Amino acid sequence: MKKILSSTPLIMLIFSVVVLSAPIWLAPLGANYPDLLQKFAIFGIFAVGYNILFGLTGYLSFGHATFLGIGSYTAVWSFKLLTMNILPAIILAMIVSGVFALVIGFLSLRRSGIYFSILTLAFAQMAYSLAYSVLTPITNGETGLQLTQQDPRYLDAIAGIPVKDGLPSTNLFGTLIKSMDGYFGFYVAAVVLIVAFYISLKIFRSPFGMKLRAIKSNQTRMKYTGFNTRPYLLTAFVISGMYAGLAGGLLASIDPLAGAERMQWTASGEVVLMTILGGVGTLIGPLLGATIIKYFENIFSALNSNELHKIFDFLPEGMENFMVTVVGPFVGEGWHLTLGLVFMIVVIFLPGGIMQGISHLFGFIKRIFGMGDKPAPVDDTVNNDSVSKGGAS
Amino acid sequence: MSNDKTPTLDRRGFLKASVATSMAATAPMFFMKDAFAKGEAFRNSPKADAKTITLGFNVPQTGAYADEGADELRAFKLAVKHLNGEGDGGMMNTFKPSALKGNGVLGKKVEFVTGDTQTKSDAARASAKRMIEKDGVLMISGGSSSGVAIAVQGLCQEMGTIFMAGLTHSNDTTGKDKRRYGFRHFFNAKMTGSALGPVLKEEMGTERKTYHLTSDYTWGWTQEESIKETTEGLGWKTVKTVKTPVGAGDFSQYITPILNSGADTLILNHYGKDMINSLTQSVQFGLRDKQVNGKNFEIIVPLYSRLMAQGAGKNLQGILGTTNWNWALTDDGSKAFVKSFGKEYGNPPSQAAHTCYVQTLLYANACEVAGTFYPPEVIKALEGFKFDGMGNGKTEYRAEDHQCFKDVLVVRGNDKPTSQFDLLKIVKEVPRSAVEYEAKVFGGDLGPYKV
Numbered sequence: 001m002k003k004i005l006s007s008t009p010l011i012m013l014i015f016s017v018v019v020l021s022a023p024i025w026l027a028p029l030g031a032n033y034p035d036l037l038q039k040f041a042i043f044g045i046f047a048v049g050y051n052i053l054f055g056l057t058g059y060l061s062f063g064h065a066t067f068l069g070i071g072s073y074t075a076v077w078s079f080k081l082l083t084m085n086i087l088p089a090i091i092l093a094m095i096v097s098g099v100f101a102l103v104i105g106f107l108s109l110r111r112s113g114i115y116f117s118i119l120t121l122a123f124a125q126m127a128y129s130l131a132y133s134v135l136t137p138i139t140n141g142e143t144g145l146q147l148t149q150q151d152p153r154y155l156d157a158i159a160g161i162p163v164k165d166g167l168p169s170t171n172l173f174g175t176l177i178k179s180m181d182g183y184f185g186f187y188v189a190a191v192v193l194i195v196a197f198y199i200s201l202k203i204f205r206s207p208f209g210m211k212l213r214a215i216k217s218n219q220t221r222m223k224y225t226g227f228n229t230r231p232y233l234l235t236a237f238v239i240s241g242m243y244a245g246l247a248g249g250l251l252a253s254i255d256p257l258a259g260a261e262r263m264q265w266t267a268s269g270e271v272v273l274m275t276i277l278g279g280v281g282t283l284i285g286p287l288l289g290a291t292i293i294k295y296f297e298n299i300f301s302a303l304n305s306n307e308l309h310k311i312f313d314f315l316p317e318g319m320e321n322f323m324v325t326v327v328g329p330f331v332g333e334g335w336h337l338t339l340g341l342v343f344m345i346v347v348i349f350l351p352g353g354i355m356q357g358i359s360h361l362f363g364f365i366k367r368i369f370g371m372g373d374k375p376a377p378v379d380d381t382v383n384n385d386s387v388s389k390g391g392a393s
Numbered sequence: 394m395s396n397d398k399t400p401t402l403d404r405r406g407f408l409k410a411s412v413a414t415s416m417a418a419t420a421p422m423f424f425m426k427d428a429f430a431k432g433e434a435f436r437n438s439p440k441a442d443a444k445t446i447t448l449g450f451n452v453p454q455t456g457a458y459a460d461e462g463a464d465e466l467r468a469f470k471l472a473v474k475h476l477n478g479e480g481d482g483g484m485m486n487t488f489k490p491s492a493l494k495g496n497g498v499l500g501k502k503v504e505f506v507t508g509d510t511q512t513k514s515d516a517a518r519a520s521a522k523r524m525i526e527k528d529g530v531l532m533i534s535g536g537s538s539s540g541v542a543i544a545v546q547g548l549c550q551e552m553g554t555i556f557m558a559g560l561t562h563s564n565d566t567t568g569k570d571k572r573r574y575g576f577r578h579f580f581n582a583k584m585t586g587s588a589l590g591p592v593l594k595e596e597m598g599t600e601r602k603t604y605h606l607t608s609d610y611t612w613g614w615t616q617e618e619s620i621k622e623t624t625e626g627l628g629w630k631t632v633k634t635v636k637t638p639v640g641a642g643d644f645s646q647y648i649t650p651i652l653n654s655g656a657d658t659l660i661l662n663h664y665g666k667d668m669i670n671s672l673t674q675s676v677q678f679g680l681r682d683k684q685v686n687g688k689n690f691e692i693i694v695p696l697y698s699r700l701m702a703q704g705a706g707k708n709l710q711g712i713l714g715t716t717n718w719n720w721a722l723t724d725d726g727s728k729a730f731v732k733s734f735g736k737e738y739g740n741p742p743s744q745a746a747h748t749c750y751v752q753t754l755l756y757a758n759a760c761e762v763a764g765t766f767y768p769p770e771v772i773k774a775l776e777g778f779k780f781d782g783m784g785n786g787k788t789e790y791r792a793e794d795h796q797c798f799k800d801v802l803v804v805r806g807n808d809k810p811t812s813q814f815d816l817l818k819i820v821k822e823v824p825r826s827a828v829e830y831e832a833k834v835f836g837g838d839l840g841p842y843k844v
Contacts, residue, residue: 035527133609133636133638142540142639143540143544143610144544146543146547167840181551255518257544257547261515261516298519302506302507302508302523332454
């Protein structure tokens with residue numbers, strides 16, 4: 001039973017079905033519109049990549065949004081200078097952010113623990129300030145980098161793609177997918193997410209992943225057995241940086257605009273929250289965390305008292321007004337408050353994140369049916385099982 | 394856990410699985426219609442039997458411009474009320490030529506959704522996309538930051554949804570970043586410069602040395618440029634221009650160097666809470682009590698609003714600037730609007746509120762005139778539209794760049810306020826002819842009607 005559940009093809013099959021059918025099963029939650037679906041997929045990629053570093057090695061990077069931002073800027077420049085095709089943009093985004101990750105990782109990984117976190121934070125703030133003011137010619141500062149009609153787009157010009165009235169839209173080989181708008185954008189991001197998830201799964205289950213986990217559990221012992229840990233750490237850092245660059249490139253592909261706020265420390269903090277909320281070191285947890293945070297940000301923040309009145313319509317007048325008054329501060333501008341509460345509850349009662357809650361739940365169900373005799377312990381073996389469970393729930 | 398225990402997926406199996414699932418999942422895509430599929434079917438086109446239409450109001454509810462955003466939202470709600478025939482009608486009674494009937498727009502009641510731009514381009518675009526894709530809005534309005542307005546305007550062009558810009562003062566909004574689907578009623582930095590120039594000359598002469606503190610984004614850049622152009626035209630010298638980040642909070646590190654720079658005039662290209670903070674700190678540093686080059690040190694705040702005046706308090710007294718509209722104007726339109734707004738919320742509207750209210754009415758009117766919500770027709774109804782009775786005298790939506798042309802007010806912080814709202818004194822109403830400029834000076838391209 002367990003063996004079947006943790007087999008890669010089955011996990012990938014269930015995962016793909018769940019991701020690709022998101023427009024259907026997210027409909028009752030009011031979250032099935034393209035922009036939010038795209039965000040789910042893209043920030044899912046970001047969080048999955050971040051988890052390779054933080055989840056496996058335990059190195060808490062506080063500056064991963066830098067690579068997201070670099071990816072976005074690279075992609076937009078690729079649209080401006082080369083072509084509106086998203087493929088070169090995404091590949092360049094990954095390469096450039098990978099190079100930056102190599103440099104930042106090489107310097108930051110000389111320290112561990114809190115010092116590593118602070119170093120990455122310092123680099124992130126530097127990158128943010130550079131993008132925000134110093135490098136304005138490259139980044140267009142606070143206004144953000146945007147496409148214009150006059151951009152050269154050399155490759156498109158060579159290929160003889162006619163310049164139309166108005167801005168051209170990002171595409172995949174012109175004819176294959178004409179515009180990254182709407183659901184097309186989501187499906188492109190979703191397919192990339194599935195591939196990214198597959199790679200992450202492979203890393204988790206490879207000897208390389210094992211070594212990363214060994215670094216997390218006891219780096220000193222690892223060193224005594226003759227391993228030089230730093231190359232492994234640096235590889236993990238660069239891989240997760242490239243994931244972030246990929247996410248940034250995709251963001252820019254779907255909406256060709258890059259702003260410095262994408263690199264702010266709050267954005268770096270967000271991916272940490274996503275990972276912890278979902279479950280550090282689990283495969284599917286960061287994805288869940290990303291989805292929940294983006295859902296709060298987009299849906300809860302848009303609720304106003306009018307809509308609350310509609311929601312509580314079924315209650316008698318007095319009760320309805322009471323409920324609206326009570327719930328009001330937690331939605332709209334107050335969505336951060338709700339997110340904070342959820343985060344506190346998760347961290348206090350479920351330190352393993354939502355994935356821990358899910359595995360508890362399954363342990364409970366198993367006990368009821370007499371299939372197991374004790375709740376499943378939270379470790380990575382179990383969490384690999386939970387991939388399918390989490391996906392199906 | 395190790396690799397050999399788990400059966401691995403070969404490439405072929407993975408491909409098969411992916412293809413099968415993606416085919417299953419693309420099914421819902423065929424039920425979605427594109428922007429303009431055929432004829433007059435357009436994005437979010439309301440069904441013939443729909444009783445309501447939805448508008449999207451995207452304003453900053455957090456950040457340095459939150460006060461303006463809150464007032465804009467009040468104005469939007471009031472405009473929706475008036476369009477639906479509730480309340481006293483406000484400027485609907487003075488607006489002419491008006492096709493508005495007070496029964497919604499084209500017989501459909503107006504509903505609205507709101508969003509928080511957070512004064513960030515990314516967040517504003519996400520919020521606008523949610524409105525277009527999820528809530529099915531026909532028009533988006535709002536702003537209070539030119540960076541955001543330009544970002545959202547670009548998005549609206551791509552999505553084929555009309556954007557009626559709220560408070561945005563950068564030349565770029567209707568200059569190099571202008572879009573066919575974007576319209577601006579508010580004035581811009583270029584007009585501020587033209588209006589302010591003669592007054593500055595009269596009051597401060599032709600020999601001044603200026604120091605600029607500028608918000609580091611499109612609005613600050615273009616305002617600095619326009620003001621520099623004006624003051625240097627008067628013969629003033631520019632000592633230095635310094636860019637400051639938006640929402641900096643503490644400006645003391647930028648103000649100290651001014652004291653020894655030899656400049657005798659400080660120009661604050663700041664807005665919202667930034668302006669309140671930088672002005673308050675400049676006064677605390679004693680800039681206004683200083684004598685430089687034998688002249689009194691002066692501060693100029695080119696773009697002013699009553700909300701900022703409320704925040705800056707006494708520090709603003711006597712300081713010159715310009716504004717799009719002020720509640721103390723005595724024409725019929727302004728009076729009707731102030732009365733109706735005051736009755737609803739207990740305080741007079743700000744210029745941000747005024748421009749947002751007017752924009753909503755103008756959009757609704759254009760739909761009535763066009764007889765349809767089909768954006769290209771609505772755009773054509775707005776382009777070149779001349780109207781009156783909206784508080785700024787005779788106004789025209791110039792077709793070439795979608796910029797409204799109307800009179801500009803030069804104001805001064807009132808040193809003897811008679812009430813807590815009586816904070817700005819109108820120095821001069823600069824006629825439209827004095828602030829007009831050629832549409833082509835900024836370049837840019839409107840783009841197509843159909844997207």
